[in-house]
Amino acid sequence: MIPEADLPEPQEPVAREAEAPATTSTAPAATSPSPAPAPVRAAKPRAGVPVWRTGKPDAFLAAAVDTARSAIEGITAASDIGAHLAAKSEGDRLVTHLFESRLPGYGGWQWFAVLTRNSRSKVVTVNELGLLPSEDSILAPEWVPWAERVRPEDEQEPEPEQEQEQEPEPEQDQEPGQEPERAGTGPVSVDSAAAAEADAEAVGAGEADAATAAWEDQEPEQDQELS
Numbered sequence: 001m002i003p004e005a006d007l008p009e010p011q012e013p014v015a016r017e018a019e020a021p022a023t024t025s026t027a028p029a030a031t032s033p034s035p036a037p038a039p040v041r042a043a044k045p046r047a048g049v050p051v052w053r054t055g056k057p058d059a060f061l062a063a064a065v066d067t068a069r070s071a072i073e074g075i076t077a078a079s080d081i082g083a084h085l086a087a088k089s090e091g092d093r094l095v096t097h098l099f100e101s102r103l104p105g106y107g108g109w110q111w112f113a114v115l116t117r118n119s120r121s122k123v124v125t126v127n128e129l130g131l132l133p134s135e136d137s138i139l140a141p142e143w144v145p146w147a148e149r150v151r152p153e154d155e156q157e158p159e160p161e162q163e164q165e166q167e168p169e170p171e172q173d174q175e176p177g178q179e180p181e182r183a184g185t186g187p188v189s190v191d192s193a194a195a196a197e198a199d200a201e202a203v204g205a206g207e208a209d210a211a212t213a214a215w216e217d218q219e220p221e222q223d224q225e226l227s
Contacts, residue, residue, distance in 0.1 A: 046133075046135065046139060046142075047139070047142045047143075048133050048139055049133050049134060049135060049137070049139075050132055052088045052089075052096075053088070053089055053090065053091075055089040056089060057087050057088065057089035057095045058089070058092075058093050058094070058095050058117075060117065060122065060124075061087075061093065061094075061095035061115045061116070061117060061124065062087040062095055064095075064097075064115055064124045065084050065087075065097060067113075067115065067124050067126070068097035068099075068113035068115060068126075069081060069084070069097075069099065069113075071113045071126045071129055072099060072111045072113050072129055074129070075129055075130075076103065076111070079102065080101065080102050080103045080111075081099050081100070081101075081102065081111055082099055082100025082101065082102045083099065083100050084097065084098070084099055085098040085099060085100055085110060086098045090114065093116055093117050093118070093119065094114065094115075094116045094127075095114070095115050095116075096112050096113070096114045096115075097112065097113045097114075097115065098110045098111070098112050098132075099111040099112075099113075101131060103131075106131060106137075107136070107137070107138070108133070108134050108135075108136035108137035108138065109131050109132065109133055109134065109137050110131070110132050110133075110134055111129075111130075111131060111132075112128075112129070112130060112131070112132050113126060113128070113129050114126070114127040114128040114129075115127065
C-alpha cells in the first residue's frame with residue numbers, strides 16, 4: 001500500500017470551453033442605394049453657328065487646299081486669310097474647307113470654300129465662298145419674342161380705381177339722408193301757381209288785343225285801294 005502522504009493530490013478538472021467555430025456570413029451587406037446620375041444635357045448650339053456632319057470627307061477634295069485658298073483670295077486680300085483649319089464633309093463629293101479669318105472686326109470667324117466634283121472626275125469645282133461664325137465669334141444675342149421679354153419688374157402696376165365722387169355735405173337746414181333741393185325745383189305754393197297762370201292769361205289777352213288793333217288799322221287802307 002502506498003502511504004497517504006505519498007499519494008498525489010487530486011487535481012480539479014479544468015473545464016474547456018468549446019471553441020465555437022468561426023462562421024462567416026455569406027449574406028450581402030446592406031448598402032444604401034446610390035443616387036442616379038443626373039442626365040447630361042447637350043450644350044445648345046449658338047444661333048448662326050453651323051453644325052457640321054460627322055463623316056470622312058472625299059480624299060481628293062480634302063487635298064485641294066490650295067484650290068480653296070485661291071478661290072477665297074478672289075473675294076478678300078491674301079493677308080486676311082489665316083491657316084487652314086479643317087475640311088468638313090457635306091455629302092458625297094462635297095467638302096467645305098475652313099480657314100482662319102484675320103479680317104479686322106471678325107475675330108473667331110472662318111473663311112470657307114465649298115468644293116465639289118463629278119463622279120470619277122478629277123476636276124474641282126468651287127460652289128460657294130464666304131465667312132462663317134464659330135463658337136469663339138462675337139455674335140448678337142439670340143432673338144427673344146416680345147411676349148417673353150417682359151419681366152415681373154417691367155410690368156406696370158394696375159392703376160388705382162377712380163375715387164368715387166364725394167357726396168355734397170348736407171346743408172344746415174337739411175336733414176341727413178334728404179336730397180338737396182336744386183335751383184328752380186323747389187316746392188311751389190298754390191298762390192304762386194295761380195298768379196303764374198293769371199300772368200300767362202293776361203299776356204295772351206294783351207297779344208290778342210294788339211293783333212286785333214293792327215288788323216283794324218289795315219282795313220281802311222284796303223278800302224281805299226278798292227275805291
